Amino acid sequence: MGNVPRDIGSGLRERATGAIREREPMTITDTKPEQVEGVGAAAAAPTAAPVVPARGAAWLLSADHTRIGRMFVGVSLALAVAVLVVGTLVMAERIDTDGTFLSADAIDQMTSFLWIGLAFLVVVPLLLGIAIAVVPLQLGAQGIAYPRAAALSFWGWLFSGGVMVVSYLANGGPGGGDGQAVDAFLVSFLLVLAALVIGAGCVGATVITRRAPGMGLLETPPFSFAALISAGALLLTLPVLGGTVVLLFVDHHYGRIVFGGNAGIADQIRWAVIQPQTYVYGILVLGLMAELSPVAARRRQPLRMTMIAAVGLAGAIAVGGAMQWMPTVDLDGVTPIQGLAQLVLYGITALLPGLPFLLVLGLAGQAFRGARPRLSGPFGFATAAALMGLVGAGVGVLTPIVDLELIGTVYQEAQSAYLFFAGLLAGMGALAYWGPRLWGRRLPDKAVGGLATLGFIGTILAAFPYVIAGFLGQPLGASSWSELDGPIQLCNIAVTIGFALLAITVLAFALLALRGFSRGDPAGDDPWDAQTLEWAVAAPGAPGPDAPAVQSPEPWLDIKESVSSQAGAG
Amino acid sequence: MLALPPAPAPERQHSLLVGTSFGVAAGAAAFAGLLGTYLVARERELDRLREAGEVVRFLPNGVLMPEIAPNIMLSILLGASLMAQWAVYATRRGDRRHTAMAIVLVFLFGLGALNLQVVVYRSLEVGLTSSPFATLFYGVTGAFMIALLVGLVFALVTAFRSLGGRYAATDTDGVAAFALYWHFLTFAFCALWLVVYVNK
Numbered sequence A: 001m002g003n004v005p006r007d008i009g010s011g012l013r014e015r016a017t018g019a020i021r022e023r024e025p026m027t028i029t030d031t032k033p034e035q036v037e038g039v040g041a042a043a044a045a046p047t048a049a050p051v052v053p054a055r056g057a058a059w060l061l062s063a064d065h066t067r068i069g070r071m072f073v074g075v076s077l078a079l080a081v082a083v084l085v086v087g088t089l090v091m092a093e094r095i096d097t098d099g100t101f102l103s104a105d106a107i108d109q110m111t112s113f114l115w116i117g118l119a120f121l122v123v124v125p126l127l128l129g130i131a132i133a134v135v136p137l138q139l140g141a142q143g144i145a146y147p148r149a150a151a152l153s154f155w156g157w158l159f160s161g162g163v164m165v166v167s168y169l170a171n172g173g174p175g176g177g178d179g180q181a182v183d184a185f186l187v188s189f190l191l192v193l194a195a196l197v198i199g200a201g202c203v204g205a206t207v208i209t210r211r212a213p214g215m216g217l218l219e220t221p222p223f224s225f226a227a228l229i230s231a232g233a234l235l236l237t238l239p240v241l242g243g244t245v246v247l248l249f250v251d252h253h254y255g256r257i258v259f260g261g262n263a264g265i266a267d268q269i270r271w272a273v274i275q276p277q278t279y280v281y282g283i284l285v286l287g288l289m290a291e292l293s294p295v296a297a298r299r300r301q302p303l304r305m306t307m308i309a310a311v312g313l314a315g316a317i318a319v320g321g322a323m324q325w326m327p328t329v330d331l332d333g334v335t336p337i338q339g340l341a342q343l344v345l346y347g348i349t350a351l352l353p354g355l356p357f358l359l360v361l362g363l364a365g366q367a368f369r370g371a372r373p374r375l376s377g378p379f380g381f382a383t384a385a386a387l388m389g390l391v392g393a394g395v396g397v398l399t400p401i402v403d404l405e406l407i408g409t410v411y412q413e414a415q416s417a418y419l420f421f422a423g424l425l426a427g428m429g430a431l432a433y434w435g436p437r438l439w440g441r442r443l444p445d446k447a448v449g450g451l452a453t454l455g456f457i458g459t460i461l462a463a464f465p466y467v468i469a470g471f472l473g474q475p476l477g478a479s480s481w482s483e484l485d486g487p488i489q490l491c492n493i494a495v496t497i498g499f500a501l502l503a504i505t506v507l508a509f510a511l512l513a514l515r516g517f518s519r520g521d522p523a524g525d526d527p528w529d530a531q532t533l534e535w536a537v538a539a540p541g542a543p544g545p546d547a548p549a550v551q552s553p554e555p556w557l558d559i560k561e562s563v564s565s566q567a568g569a570g
Numbered sequence B: 001m002l003a004l005p006p007a008p009a010p011e012r013q014h015s016l017l018v019g020t021s022f023g024v025a026a027g028a029a030a031f032a033g034l035l036g037t038y039l040v041a042r043e044r045e046l047d048r049l050r051e052a053g054e055v056v057r058f059l060p061n062g063v064l065m066p067e068i069a070p071n072i073m074l075s076i077l078l079g080a081s082l083m084a085q086w087a088v089y090a091t092r093r094g095d096r097r098h099t100a101m102a103i104v105l106v107f108l109f110g111l112g113a114l115n116l117q118v119v120v121y122r123s124l125e126v127g128l129t130s131s132p133f134a135t136l137f138y139g140v141t142g143a144f145m146i147a148l149l150v151g152l153v154f155a156l157v158t159a160f161r162s163l164g165g166r167y168a169a170t171d172t173d174g175v176a177a178f179a180l181y182w183h184f185l186t187f188a189f190c191a192l193w194l195v196v197y198v199n200k
Helices: A012-023 A039-044 A055-060 A065-093 A104-139 A147-169 A179-209 A222-255 A261-273 A283-297 A304-322 A336-351 A354-368 A377-396 A410-439 A445-471 A487-519 A555-569 B015-052 B068-092 B096-124 B132-163 B173-198
Strands: none
Touching (some): A055 A065, A065 A104, A104 A222, A104 A261, A104 A283, A104 A410, A179 A222, A179 A261, A179 B015, A222 A283, A222 A304, A222 B015, A222 B132, A283 A377, A283 A410, A304 A336, A354 A377, A377 A445, A410 A445, A410 A487, B015 B132, B015 B173, B068 B096, B068 B132, B068 B173, B096 B132
């Protein structure tokens, strides 16, 4: 199936994009086709000699979604290493209360940076960047909707994220001691959220408006469908946090009389990095697993609609849960109606989030029944990510039960770590999978598989010991707790090793990607024997032949099967 | 070459309308966050007053919340919403003159609402840092003022594009997006009116 003529197709890409542009006036946020680098630039066929911008300027001014996505991915991977190093230091600090090597202020700031950074400087932008780069290709679109807004999203995130890091360094995070730096943190945090929301809006609008003719919403590739669901969830939850941050800034900057000054900030924004909000960040983990499992199994996904429904369910549960404080279950002294209400909310926010992970993993297993699978490094990452997401959802089942006294302990950190690191593993897997399409070169599969294993072990070590320590009562963020010895000390040692392993994994992956995508082996047009439309055009980002008419959720597989059958008949 | 069936005719993209819908959804969520935080902080302050044995009143002593201006503001925004929908109706009928008139009316109504917000500020006579109420009040209503200013710019842009002939009976997306944004503003103010002005 690999040798498919590249001149097949009936002009769908042209019809999908060019024809529409002829009929419709451009909106103020559209980019002229000739201004889009890569696919659009070549397709536009300029009549005069084009002005080629300098290499740096080309990236700086680019509205090409593949470049924007790659910039998002590159910066967030670099930040991931920094955040994980900080995490390693924070966890190491908890090992021994006598030998503290960080000041109390620094520990608070670093702990806050660890979780806020993981969410908004690493996991969300990493997955968003991949979606920005890949989703338009999967849909057979010429580019992303609102390309300049997508560029604004990246540059806005980069700038405000930089200010946020500086404000942390200046003792300005939540609870920080420098008032001006705390103000800078709040403003930059608001801008980071705005940038991510804009990026999510671009991805969501692309899926809704830029699908190739014949591709219904339910026929979109699972990753793109998950990107839409994830975008919707981010659009509905991050602005809520933004609204809170606005009031926090007004209060902190002017009076500090409502929320308790610096110390009160963390209480108001903590919900963004604990369950059930963490499930919002895990939706694309499901999308990647759903995308890669039929490719690895080398067959069409059985019960595909159930897979799509599971992704949709994940979005509904995540948003439904995030719209309220984490409900607790405490049936002592409540009326039956109150008890029932507690149990219903508990079911939605704590029991149900695991269901989509179970469904997607189960259906992935179904795809492998009787198949001749081709396991790959990216699939290893995707599987590890989905498993960690499932375990994280399982861990979250117990958190709200008041009698277990887990709220306020490191058990909550364990739950967040599972989901965040699932997102991180998924991001690396997605990069290894779509890298050949974006750069034209592929990473050595054994090395990727090895890193997936290392990341998997690192995640378990970084999260699971805190499940035990949570039951033993270790409080959240405690570095000077008097009982940090015995089994709890062992847990803290294991978590420190886990964070260090993850830092090494991300650093090694980043270096491997840097080398592999610039000097690695050429990938060919269809290195994974894939099924979806992004592989139907020549890599990387070249105009290639027009994609075929979409008649099923696996259009590229349709073509390959059709060519094979014709060759057989001939 | 492989013969493939012709793809169906491409549908209109409605990019602007979809993008505005996403923006409006995000805006609504942001106001939910603002008002939710306002209510939580208000409840906490009232609890503090109860525990301290003081008069349980969120507004500072001697401060009366203006009622007429916010009510007129609500009426004006409801009217603006109606005018915005009239603009969509007129565009669908290809009536450019009425479209422009409706959009200009929305702009003027918006200016009126902005003016009334300033009237509220002047009549309250409380400093931003004088009490928890003041900080939260200015934070929430200030955010709404910014959203209103965006709406005014949106109205101006839509008016100029309409006068320039960018919209037609078959292409109403721009005007529909503009109307959607003003419906959002009205909806947001309704919530704000209930939470801040009615539920004192």
